[in-house]
Amino acid sequence: MAKTLKTTEQTEVSEAQIAVHWKEEAYYEPSEKFKAQANLRDPRIFEKFGLDKFPDCFKVFADMLTWFEPYHTVLDTSDAPFWKWFVGGKINASYNCVDRHLAKYGSKAAFIFVPEPEAERDVAITYQDLYTRVNDVAAMLRGVGLKAGDRVTFHMPMVPELPITMLACARLGIIHSQVFGGFSGQACGSRIQDSGSRVLITMDAYWRNGTLVDHKANADIAVRTATELGQDVDKVLVWQRYPGKYSAKTPMVAGRDFFVNDLLKDHNGKTVDPVPLPSEGPLFLMYSSGTTGKPKGAQHGIAGYLCYVTATSKWILDIHPEDIYWCMADIGWITGHSYIVYGPLANAATSVLYEGVPTFPDAGRPWRIAERLGVNIFHTAPTAIRMLRKLGPQEPRKYKYHFKSMTTVGEPIEPEAWRWYYDEVGKREAVITDTWWMTETGGFLGTTVPAIHAMKPGSCGPAAPGIHPAIFDETGAEIPKGSGKAGNICIRNPWPGIMQTIWGDRDRYVKTYFAKYNRNPRSKDWRDWPFLCGDGAVQAADGYYRILGRIDDVINVAGHRLGTKEIESACLTVPEVAEAAVVPVQDELKGRVPEVYIAVKPGVPPSQDIIDRVIKANEEVIGKIARPKHVYIVPDMPKTRSGKIMRRVLAAISNRRDVGDVTTLANPDVVEQIRVMVQGKDAAKTQAELPEDIAKFGQVE
Numbered sequence: 001m002a003k004t005l006k007t008t009e010q011t012e013v014s015e016a017q018i019a020v021h022w023k024e025e026a027y028y029e030p031s032e033k034f035k036a037q038a039n040l041r042d043p044r045i046f047e048k049f050g051l052d053k054f055p056d057c058f059k060v061f062a063d064m065l066t067w068f069e070p071y072h073t074v075l076d077t078s079d080a081p082f083w084k085w086f087v088g089g090k091i092n093a094s095y096n097c098v099d100r101h102l103a104k105y106g107s108k109a110a111f112i113f114v115p116e117p118e119a120e121r122d123v124a125i126t127y128q129d130l131y132t133r134v135n136d137v138a139a140m141l142r143g144v145g146l147k148a149g150d151r152v153t154f155h156m157p158m159v160p161e162l163p164i165t166m167l168a169c170a171r172l173g174i175i176h177s178q179v180f181g182g183f184s185g186q187a188c189g190s191r192i193q194d195s196g197s198r199v200l201i202t203m204d205a206y207w208r209n210g211t212l213v214d215h216k217a218n219a220d221i222a223v224r225t226a227t228e229l230g231q232d233v234d235k236v237l238v239w240q241r242y243p244g245k246y247s248a249k250t251p252m253v254a255g256r257d258f259f260v261n262d263l264l265k266d267h268n269g270k271t272v273d274p275v276p277l278p279s280e281g282p283l284f285l286m287y288s289s290g291t292t293g294k295p296k297g298a299q300h301g302i303a304g305y306l307c308y309v310t311a312t313s314k315w316i317l318d319i320h321p322e323d324i325y326w327c328m329a330d331i332g333w334i335t336g337h338s339y340i341v342y343g344p345l346a347n348a349a350t351s352v353l354y355e356g357v358p359t360f361p362d363a364g365r366p367w368r369i370a371e372r373l374g375v376n377i378f379h380t381a382p383t384a385i386r387m388l389r390k391l392g393p394q395e396p397r398k399y400k401y402h403f404k405s406m407t408t409v410g411e412p413i414e415p416e417a418w419r420w421y422y423d424e425v426g427k428r429e430a431v432i433t434d435t436w437w438m439t440e441t442g443g444f445l446g447t448t449v450p451a452i453h454a455m456k457p458g459s460c461g462p463a464a465p466g467i468h469p470a471i472f473d474e475t476g477a478e479i480p481k482g483s484g485k486a487g488n489i490c491i492r493n494p495w496p497g498i499m500q501t502i503w504g505d506r507d508r509y510v511k512t513y514f515a516k517y518n519r520n521p522r523s524k525d526w527r528d529w530p531f532l533c534g535d536g537a538v539q540a541a542d543g544y545y546r547i548l549g550r551i552d553d554v555i556n557v558a559g560h561r562l563g564t565k566e567i568e569s570a571c572l573t574v575p576e577v578a579e580a581a582v583v584p585v586q587d588e589l590k591g592r593v594p595e596v597y598i599a600v601k602p603g604v605p606p607s608q609d610i611i612d613r614v615i616k617a618n619e620e621v622i623g624k625i626a627r628p629k630h631v632y633i634v635p636d637m638p639k640t641r642s643g644k645i646m647r648r649v650l651a652a653i654s655n656r657r658d659v660g661d662v663t664t665l666a667n668p669d670v671v672e673q674i675r676v677m678v679q680g681k682d683a684a685k686t687q688a689e690l691p692e693d694i695a696k697f698g699q700v701e
């Protein structure tokens, strides 16, 4: 649940914060050349998607897909807020991404895989190849006894075998749950348990920053963790990074672990008819962090999700079948599911899949790839933009690629970084769409339509067609645009891409996303159920939204969501730690990074060893991305008289700000001790105000 603030506080904080966030920017117009070729250029689209046309306006999305049986009801709200889209229809996502393109695009590349080692060749996989490989794998999955409705966990790196296995699952109605490859074995294990998967699919090794990482080791930890939590895993299917060769050192477990390439020998050349599945059948789970320590499995349904990512890939990313499109995200996150795999493939695009780190071996790598492959649509996150800019500000000039369109996603992008992206990466030719959305929403919410709207650095834009946002204050009153006040951004209406539920936890779904602004819990009318996105935002007079960051206990590290409770419980696995508090700290490259404060148990002397083990615990329980920037052992946590840890005070200290009035705390003296420990005796504080997400962090404990 989002924190609740008193209205007065909300208003004061907001006005101060907006002034400092970054100031209004000038508009940039899309070029005539871009407009002339764009898929969506008629501004009347917004009338067609007015709320008065809801939900039938979304029929055109469904029309972009090929159906086995037509639907009879566009939106069924009878189990509000568990929306059911296109009820009565029968459809298959694998068919829509693969089979239906064979006649026209069979010999065109669906994926171009770029291995991290620069000496290794690109691998082009045509739609025809993809069809063959997806069928083989589907036959193999059926052979191991998997069927529609079963869950399978993947812990795969960025290799073509990942989307191939996803599409093979989709062919049979098996629900895939890909855990980001960089997450630890333990994190994977807890997700296996939550989803009730009996099969884990992984890969022996992959390249990351010049090292061939032994990834199979994580599978053993994942299975052990899942078993401890009560979920047995019968089979671990191991892809080989180099087929026929085992690239990991960790032994295979007899009877449990199987090489996919061995199993496939019995299935090569088989065809598996795509199963006609109900529209509202689940397609996949994607785990994401929230306020509690337990990640939630966002469940996405077949038809609604697929048509939403298909339409937004076409209209917002402006993908045409002849484009070479590269989204440099990881398929382990929602961006990769929606905008590397399902959306682009449903549009018969060529989607580039890069295995490694953008700056490996140097900051020219992405631009060399773009030049060599003729990439003309590029999609990445602010953290990568900042990194590439820092390490190679002039690099893009050295390469002769031309982008027509570029996307940014995952965090607010500061106007300065935006302008470098526009001037240097886009060579002032490419439009930029700043797309704001989240795991739960399946696809874009806030964005410009690039051929219709001007761009405004730092603002995501108005909203995608059919998305009707509203910003509410804590009392539920709507904050008008142009008022300069921030509030909680919600979407008034359901849309096809919205998640169906949290896997296995209906109550949490209702509580997290709807309870705050729901007008009547028994209502079957969608108008009573605005969706709480989880971000603070402000809307300018021109209707453009500026996203200020999370309003819950989530830290957005380099565009990836980490729950503070998850980090704190990882810290508490170190036996000497009595209490842990994590706060977000501004970071030049990653946006935010976690910083950890711990108090040790009585009688335990503070030591570097404890700090090292806290860091290690975070890497083991969550993954390297959760590595804290600093760990401080403090004599005591700043606490209220009722004993609650004041994370807000710690956040101010970590971000070199004034702590404000602490006289009402139970132990005000400790605040100065901690401040000196972190900032030094008389470290100069910065006067700049904190961004909204940090300023509000831990405000109400």
Ligand code: WTA
Pocket: 288, 333, 334, 335, 408, 409, 410, 411, 412, 413, 434, 435, 436, 437, 438, 439, 440, 460, 533, 534, 535, 547, 549, 550, 556, 559, 560, 561
């Ligand atoms: C943040 C990623 C500002 C936001 C697709 C959201 C953004 C969280 C933007 C979701 C953007 C995403 N501008 N902030 N363009 N895009 N965010 O679930 O705080 O990994 O709530 O989905 O990222 O992260 P998630």
